[in-house]
Amino acid sequence: MKEGLVIKSTGSWYTxxxxxxxxxxxxxxxxxxxxDIRTTNPIxxxxxxxxxxxxDANVIVKINDRKNYIIRKSTNLSKSSQIIAANIDHAFLIVTVNYPLTTSTFIxxxxxxxxxxxxxxxxVFNKIDRYKNGDLTQxxxxxxxYQKIGYxxxxxxxxxGLNIDLLKEEMKDKINLLSGHSGVGKSTLINxxxxxxxxxxxEISESHASGKHTTTFSEMFELDFGGYIIDTPGIRGFGTYNMEKEEMFHFFPEIFKISxxxxxxNCTHMHEPKCAVKKAVETGEIAESRYDSYWGMMSEDEELKYR
Structure with a gap:
C-alpha cells in the first residue's frame, strides 16, 4: 500500500x-x-x-479525510456536484471587470x-492594463x-507582470487554488x-467578450518557491451546493456580524420587521450588491439552484 497526493485528474485516471x-x-x-456527497468525481x-x-495498474482503494473542498453543480440540469479541488490552503478568484465581465453575483x-x-x-483583479475610466471606477x-468585508x-x-511578485509571496508554501470564468487569464497568470x-x-471572443475553455481538467503544479498551484477549468456559473437556507447568512461575513x-x-433578513441587516443595507453599511446576492441565493427554487 502506498500513499500520495492527487496532482491531476482526468475523470478516469489520476496522477x-x-x-x-x-x-x-x-x-x-x-x-x-x-x-455524504453525490458527485461526478469521487476523487x-x-x-x-x-x-x-x-x-497491470495502480488502483486507488482509499481517500483520506479532507480538511475542506470546493464544490459546484456539475451541470445545469443535474443534481450531482463536481468537486473542483480538495485540501486547499488558499483560493484565488481571478476577476475581470471587463474582457470578460465577472459579475458580483458570481463573486x-x-x-x-x-x-x-x-x-x-x-x-485577484486581472487585466487592469486594459481598463479605461469606467472600468477603473467599477x-x-x-x-x-470586498476589502471592507475583509477579503x-x-x-x-x-x-x-504587474504585482505577480505579491501573488507569489501570498502563495508561498501553500496549496493554492486559482479559479474564475474562462478568459480571465488563469493559465497566463500561472505561466x-x-x-x-x-x-x-x-484568446477572448471579441463578439461575445467571453473566454474559451483552455483547461479541461484540474491539475496541480509544484511551485519552485514552495507550495503548489491548482489550475481549474473555467467556470461559467457557480451553483451553491448543500447550503441550508437557515445557515446562508453565515457565509456572508458582514451579514452574519450584523444579524x-x-x-x-431566526430572522431570515428578508421579510421580518426590525431587521438589523435590512437597516444596514439602507444605510450603506452592507453593500446592496451583496444583499442582492444573498436574497437571490435564499429565494431561488431548489431546481433552479443547480444552474
Whole structure:
C-alpha cells in the first residue's frame, strides 16, 4: 500500500505523487463513491489517497479525510456536484471587470461556497492594463466592497507582470487554488507565477467578450518557491451546493456580524420587521450588491439552484 497526493485528474485516471517524489498513474476500482456527497468525481486534485499495485495498474482503494473542498453543480440540469479541488490552503478568484465581465453575483456565490467550507479567498483583479475610466471606477467600487468585508484584493496584469511578485509571496508554501470564468487569464497568470509550465492559453471572443475553455481538467503544479498551484477549468456559473437556507447568512461575513442585532433570533433578513441587516443595507453599511446576492441565493427554487 502506498500513499500520495492527487496532482491531476482526468475523470478516469489520476496522477498521484508520493512523498518520495515518485509519480504514479492510478485508476479507481468499480463504483467508488463518497457516502455524504453525490458527485461526478469521487476523487479530486488535492486528495490524499492510498493505492495498491494490482496486475497491470495502480488502483486507488482509499481517500483520506479532507480538511475542506470546493464544490459546484456539475451541470445545469443535474443534481450531482463536481468537486473542483480538495485540501486547499488558499483560493484565488481571478476577476475581470471587463474582457470578460465577472459579475458580483458570481463573486459572491464563490465566496459563500468558500466560506461554507472554511477556505480563505483572495480576489485577484486581472487585466487592469486594459481598463479605461469606467472600468477603473467599477474596479475601485468592487475593491471597496470586498476589502471592507475583509477579503484581500490584488490588482495584477498578466500582460505586463504587474504585482505577480505579491501573488507569489501570498502563495508561498501553500496549496493554492486559482479559479474564475474562462478568459480571465488563469493559465497566463500561472505561466508567470511558475515559468516553464507553458500552459495553453486562449484568446477572448471579441463578439461575445467571453473566454474559451483552455483547461479541461484540474491539475496541480509544484511551485519552485514552495507550495503548489491548482489550475481549474473555467467556470461559467457557480451553483451553491448543500447550503441550508437557515445557515446562508453565515457565509456572508458582514451579514452574519450584523444579524446579532436583529429582533428575532431566526430572522431570515428578508421579510421580518426590525431587521438589523435590512437597516444596514439602507444605510450603506452592507453593500446592496451583496444583499442582492444573498436574497437571490435564499429565494431561488431548489431546481433552479443547480444552474
Amino acid at each position: 498521484v505523487k508520493t512523498n518520495d517524489g515518485e509519480v504514479h498513474n492510478c485508476r479507481i476500482k468499480g463504483r467508488f463513491r463518497m457516502d 479530486s486534485v488535492g486528495d490524499i489517497v492510498e493505492f495498491n499495485q494490482e496486475k 459572491d456565490r464563490f465566496l459563500a461556497a468558500a466560506e461554507a467550507y472554511g477556505i480563505p479567498v483572495n480576489l 474596479l475601485n467600487e468592487l475593491k471597496d466592497i 484581500k484584493c490584488f490588482e495584477v496584469s498578466a500582460r505586463t 508567470l507565477i511558475q515559468p516553464g509550465l507553458e500552459l495553453k492559453t486562449g 446579532e442585532k436583529c429582533q428575532f433570533h
